[in-house]
Amino acid sequence: MTFGAPGWQTDGEYNYCPRDVLLPIGDLIIEAPMTLRSRYFESHAYHSHLLDYFASGAKWISAPKPRLPDSAYRVKAADGEILANHEPIFDAANVIRMGRDILYLVSRSGNRLGYEWLQRTLGEGYRVHPIEGVYDGTHIDTTITLVRPGLVVLSPERISRAQVPAIFRNWEVIWCPGMVDTGYCWSYPRASIWQGMNFIMVNPSLAVVNDRQIELIRALEKHRIDVAPLPMRHARSLSGGFHCVSVDVRRRGQLEDYR
Template sequence: MSIVSDLVAAQPAAAPSPTASPVRRPLVQVHNEWDPLEEMIVGIADGARVPRADPGLYAVDYAENHASADEIPSGPYEHRVIAEANEDLARFAETLAAHGVTVRRPEPTDHAATFGAPGWTTDGEYNYCPRDVLLPIGDMIIEAPMMLRSRYFEPFAYRHLLAEYVESGARWISAPKPRLPDETWTARPGEGPIIAELEPLFDAANVLRVGRDILFQISRSGNRLGLAWLRSVLGPQYRVHAVEGVYDGTHIDTSITLVRPGLVALSAERVSPDKVPAIFARWDKIWVEDMVDTGYAWSYPRASIWQGMNFIMINPALAVVNELQRPLIRQLESHGVGVVPLPMRQARTLSGGFHCVSVDIRRRGTLEDYT
């Protein structure tokens, strides 16, 4: 060692400048569905309603069981539905907080108010399912270009949070706001694609994060232009895979649920062995066959019994699951996963289980390759 090096080595470490700003960590940081959870948004059921009839609502939710859009049971849900849903959401939020998770909530909205864009007018739905609205990937949070007119301004209920996330160093972008003309919805179920390729469309719940691999379900709530837009935004750091032939209803998280690296739960009814996404080729699989019908309190359930697959991971060893889904709970426990069973009485009525009614904003972990 030279004399200069000796002198440098002998010097005490410089004290940090009292005026130096600490390095801030963005409040948004999430790479998968299982890393230890630090912050989560949980929805609210206040003012929830079935929106007024229009071509999109009919094509997406009602065409399979109703002869025309006139049969859509539009209007507010009864008080008991809202009260029970909010009670269950509050208990869910309290459980997360007890596990050290910061819980945030959307702002209440007047969903009965009318609004519109050129060519159409509608009213709102709810702030019950933030998973559909916001898509955090890494330190970026994306407002999704949702395919229902009634949810056009739903992201506004989260603007107070988004502003705070940006101030912390996160990136906030919005997908191109769609026009949603009548031509958006092209066919009845079984007669071809439900949504046209006129503009990028997808709900954030069409997407699952598996580190550098991102799954995007092509369905009546996500089209190929939406897939192409997401690929262009995320760039070469990520591999965005189309998931097709699994479930053409709406969201991916009632058919495929990620548990931890190397373990995925799959709906045996919807996911045939030849349709399992290739990234799970070497993973262990929980084939879920028994779903408990948890019932509904409305003239028509907005979700199938597979809403029971809609669970969330607090960490790789602990899941929050609808307490009535006992067969699923036993399957998870047999794979060494602890379960917090909680009530979710209106999951089928309002179309939202624990994964739907929440969106993870920050999980403790790094971007990794799991394939």
């Protein structure tokens, strides 16, 4: 089946990574203005859930739907910026929440106008920090993974010690050990080996990690993090680890400020 908008047609994408589509911040859920045409209507897959969240008191908005004309994509751009800055475009997985601080990765799946729209929409209650000049492939959650307040995992291949965001200045950093390649089934992988650090924290002391990433598990355990190792052999084929395939919509606790 194909669908489209003025100027283009495409087929769809499998609905595997809700983290890419929906951005919950406080009691607000934002449908992201996604980068790929093939994912233009992907939020419809979660429509019944969004209605339930709205009925239970959540605020629900959609970012301005981008037109995504050919001019939105800068093929072989000399400056490395693949997305033009004509309209706000970003995937929800370009964003990591840290209480009142929000990290936004400017990359091939999120432009600066997307960052500006998010900051203005969230208002003075949140501080949105653009992360630029590091990994610019797509999403942020294979470069930076939060463990608990004061502890973060960073990819040493994608972010150098000189590039550590200022927000982590007083945090302890686990430089992620080398990843085990879990393989893929297509002619090319849809995700890099750094999918291995795409783990999720169930609570501040319990992590769900790919069971093949033994060195990462040991590094977390040295910091008194309990680990639930689970198999996920298809992460590189379908482009999503444990963090990608989950969204923490229903949460407990208060809005924190970690400064």
